[in-house]
Amino acid sequence: MTAQRKAPTPRAARATAAAVAAVAAIAAPLTIAATANATDPAVEAGITVEKVDGMPADFAAGVDVSSVLSLEESGVVFRDDRGRPADLFTVLADHGVNYVRVRVWNDPWDASGHGYGGGNVDVDRAVEIGERATAAGLGVLVDFHYSDFWADPKKQKAPKAWAGLDATQTADAVGEFTRDALTAFQDAGVDVGMVQVGNETNNGIAGVECQSADAVREPWGPDNPWAPCMDVYRAGSLAVSAVYPDALVALHFTDPQNGRMATYADLLDQAGVPYDVFAASWYAFWHGTTANLTATLKGIADTYDKLVMVAETSWAYTTDELDGWTNTAPGTGTPVTAYPATVEGQATAVRDAVQAVVDVGDAGIGVFYWEPAWLPVGPPSDVVANRVAWEAHGSGWASSFAGEYDPDDAGVWFGGSSWDNQAMFAPDGTPLDSLRVFQYARTGAHARPVASTPPITVEAGDALGLPATVTVTTWDGGTSQQAVTWSDAASWVRGGGTYTIPGVTADGLPVTVTVTVTVDGVDTTTNYVRNSTFAWEAAGSESWTLTGDVAGADAKLAWPAEGGYDGDSWLAWWSTTPTTFTASQTITGVPAGSYELKATAQGKWNGSAATLWADTADVDGSAPLDFWGWRSFRTTTVPVQVGADGVVTVGTTVSLTPFDDPGDAGDTLESWGSVDLVTLQRTLTSSVDKSDLLDAIAQAEAVERAEWTAASLATLDDALAVGRVVVAASEATAQDVADAAALVLDAVDALVADASTPPTPTPTPRPTWAPSPRPTATPTGQPTAEPTGTPTAAPTGTPTSTPTGTPSASATPTPTTTAAGPSITATKAVARPGEQVTVTATGVTGAQVEVGIASTYRRLAVVPVVDGTATVTVTVPTDLAPGVHHLQLRDLSGTVLAQVEIVVQGAALAATGDDVAAPVTLAALLVMLGAAAVVVAARRGRTRARHAIR
DSSP: OOOOOOOOOOOOSSSOHHHHHHHHHHHHHOOOOOOOOTTTTEEEESSOOOOOOOOOOOOOEEEEETHHHHHHHHTOOOOTSSOOOOOOOHHHHHTOOOOOEEEEOOOBBTTSSSSSSSSSSHHHHHHHHHHHHHHHOOOEEEEEEEESOBTTTTTTTOOGGGGGGOOHHHHHHHHHHHHHHHHHHTTTOOOEEEEEEEESSEEEEEEOOOGGGGGGOOSSTTTTTHHHHHHEEEEEEEHHHHHTTSEEEEEEEEEEGHHHHHHHHHHHHHHHHOOOOOEEEETTTOOOOOEEEEHHHHHHHHHHOOOOEEEEEOOOOOOOOOOOSSOSSTTBBBBSSSSSSSSSHHHHHHHHHHHHHHOOTEEEEEEEOOOOOOOOSSSOOOOGHHHHHHHHHSSBBBGGGGGOTTTTHHHHHOOSEEEEGGSOTTTTSSSSSSGGGGHHHHHHEEEOOEEOOOOOOETTTSSOOOOOEEEETTTTSOOOEEEEEEOGGGGGOSSSSEEEEEETTTTTTTTEEEEEETTBOOOSSSSSSTTTTTTOOOOOSOOOOEEESSHTTOOOEEEEEEOOSSSEEEEEEEEEEEEEEEEEEEEEEOOOOOEEEEEEEEEEESEEEEEEEESSSOOEEEEEEEOOEEEEEEEEEEEEEEOTTTTTEEEEEEEEEEOOOTSSSSSOOOEEEEEEEEEEEEOOOSSSSOHHHHHHHHHHHHHHHGGBBBBHHHHHHHHHHHHHHHHHHHTTTTTHHHHHHHHHHHHHHOOOOOOOOOOOOOOOOOOOOOOOOOOOOOTTSOOOOOSSOOSOOOOOOOSOOOOTTOOOOTTTOOOBBOSSOOOEEESSSEEEOOEEEEEESSSOOEEEEEEEEEEETTEEEEEOOOOBBBEEEEOTTOOOEEEEEEEEEETOOOOOEEEEEEEEOOOOOHHHHHHHHHHHHHHHHHHHHTTOOOOEEOOOOOOOOOOOOO
C-alpha cells in the first residue's frame, strides 16, 4: 500500500532552554521562511526554472560534498553570492539545501599515510564534514561504501582489512564497522537523519558478489545468488538502528532503466531485510527518462511500502575542461544532449529529477545532487601545480597511491576532478544560479531580461556606428528595443582589431557589442583553413590530404568524436607500431601579413613526436603539439608570415614510436590522439610596449570585488573597458597606453571599502523522519543485531593521525618541487593576514623569478636570482581568506616552478578582540548545543510525517 502521512511525535529537546536563549540573544533574529504556496509568483533570477507543484515543505534538497576537506586543503575558497569568502555549508544552507550526504571509506590510505584521493574520506574526515553540516543546520546522510575506495556497479572491492573473509564474516564486519563509525558521528553530535548501507550495490556489496544479471525472484532461499548480499544489508541496517534508532536506512542502486530495480526490491522483501528508503542514482547522461524514473520508484513504493528518493544526480553547466584533467561528460558513452550544457540546463535537469520524485506521491522524499562543490584546484594552465595538490591532498578523483588498491582503474587513470564542469560553483568558488534550484523549484523562477545587439564590422577610419538601441529579451521570449548608453571606451579604438564595448540600457541592463575593425577588408576573425574541424567531406573533394603511412597509423579524417573539442569529428590516429603520417592543405588568396596558426590536440603520447607547421614562400614555422591524455585538450600556436603570393601550406606531422609504458597497466605499446579546430587568422599587432598596461589590468582584475562599494567598482569597470580596448588596438600610441594604465591604476587606488556586513542566511526547513519498526528477532540463520567482537579501536590500517604532509604551526613547511627542479621553503607554515614570511628558493635558473600566493593567484614580489638562489620576505595579504593556500615560485612567464603550503588563520593582525569575540562566543554555544541548537526533530511510525521545523 502507499505510504501515508502521520502526525509527528516530538523528539526530546537537544539543548537546555538557557542555552537556546543565549544563542538567541547573540544570533537573533533568526526566522525560518515559510514554504511558498501555490499563489506565490515566480521570483526573478538569473535563470528560468519551472515550479514543481506539490513539492513538500520537508522535501530533502540534498547535496554530496564529500570532497570538501581535500579541496580546502588544496587552496579552494568558497564564496557567497557577492564573492566574499564563506563557509561552504553556510552557503549551501542559504541557497535552499537542507541535507548533506557524505561518503565513508574504511581505510583510503596506503601504509605510508598517502591518501587515495576523492577527498580521502575515512570515518574521521566524514565526521568532520558531518559536524560542519550540523552546525549549519543541515541534516546528514551517511553513505557507507564498505570499501577503501570507490564502490559502484563496476566494482565493490572489499576493504584491505576484510580481504579473505567469506560472506558471513563480511556481514559481521559490516555490522561492527557501521556501529563503530556511527558511534563516532553520535559522539561528535552529528545530526544523522539517514544512513545508506552500501553504494550503488547492483552487483554486490563489501566485496560480496551478487551480480545484477543473477537477480531472479524465484526460488528464494539460501541458494539464491543474492542471499549472501542480503546478510550484509541486514547486518548494516541493524547496526544503524543500534546507534541511531531514529535514522532512516537507505539501500542504494543505480540505473532505473535497466528494468531490474523492481527485482532488487522483491528480493529484499522476500529476504526480510529491514530498511526504509529505496534510493536510486539517476543521471540523465545514462539512465533514461524521468517518466521511467517515476514509474520505477512508484512501483517499488506502492508494492513494498517503501520511501523512495534519488540519491545521486547531476548535469554539466559547461563542456569546458577546467583543471587540466579530462571531464566525465561529455565523453565516450556520456553525451551531453538531454539538456543544454548551461547553468539553466543544469538547473532544469535537477528540477526535472525533483518533479519525477514528487510525482511518486507521498513516498517520494528527496533528491541529492552529487558533488556540486568539486571545483578545480587551479586552471588548466597550472596543471603541474594542480597535480601536486591532487597527489598531496586527495583533491582529484584518485591519486597515484590508489593504484596499490585499485590497479585497473585508479592505477591507470589517476588525476584531477572529472566533475568540475558539473559543479554548481564557478571555478573561483562563487555560487552559480543553479545552486538555488531547490528554492526555485518551490517557487518557480523567471530569468531577468537580457540586452543584446549583433556584432559590427567597419573599415579602419570609418565611424564605428554603435547602435542607439539594443534588443531586450524577456524570459518568455518577448523582445523590445531599449535606448543604450555606450562606454567612453569606444573613443579609444585605434586601427584594426576586435574590440568589446560595454554599455547600459535605459533600464540599467548591461550590454556589450563586439566591433571588428578591418584593414583593407581583412579582419582578425576570418579563418582561412578549410574544414578546420575535419567534418565529413565527399570523396574527391576533401580539404585535407593524408600522406605517409596512413594505414599503419590507422589515421582517419572525420573520425567521429562524441564530445569532440569543436563539433563531432576530428583527425585521429591509433598505432602500436612505429609509423609517420602527415595531414596538410595548401591555402591560396591569403592577404599578405602576420597570422597565427592554431590547433588543439589530445591523446596518449608514449615518447612520440607531432608538430603543427606552416610553410610560406619566405618563412617556415613549426611547434610541437602537446598531449596530456584523453580529452585533456591543449592548443598549440605557430606564428606565420604570409608573403605577397598569398600562398601558405599548413599541416601536422605525426611520428609514432610507441613503447611499453610501465606506469600504464594493460594499455601498453600504443600511441593515439587527435587534432581538432585548426585555424589560420590574421594578427594585427602594435609595436608599442603594453606591458605596463597589462600589469595594471591584472592588478585590477585581482581585486576582491566583494570588499568594495558598487559605485567605486563601476568606475573601475569603466577604466578596465578602456584598458582592454587599448590592448586590442593595433595602432595605439605610447601615450594611449600610458594614459590607459594611469586610468586603471587611479581607479584601483580610488576604490572605497564596503562597510556593509553579510546578511544572515535564512535556512530552508530540513526533513526529519523516523524509521519503520525494526524486527525484534532475526530470521533463522541470519546474523544477530549486535555481532560480538566489536573492535575497541579504528579498523586495521586506518591512520591514527593526520596523513604525512599536514603542516603544524611550529614546523617549517616541507618544500614542494619536481625532480631535479627548483625548491621553495618558507619560514612559517601558519600565518595570519598581514604577517611577514620569508621565502627561499633554490635550484633556480634565470635572472629573476616571482613569488606569489595562490588561491586566486596574486604576485607578491619579483626577486633577483643569485647563484641559483632567491630570497625575499613577503607579507600575507590582509584580505586573504582563512584556509590552506600555496606560496608559489614562478618564472616571469607565469609558469609554476615550485610551491609550498601555508595555512592562513583567523583575522588580520590588526583585528581587535572585539572583532572576533561574538563569533567565538557563538561557536562555543553551538558546540554546547551539539551543533544543532534549535532544531526540533520528530518521530514517525511506519511512514514519514512531513512537517516544518519549528
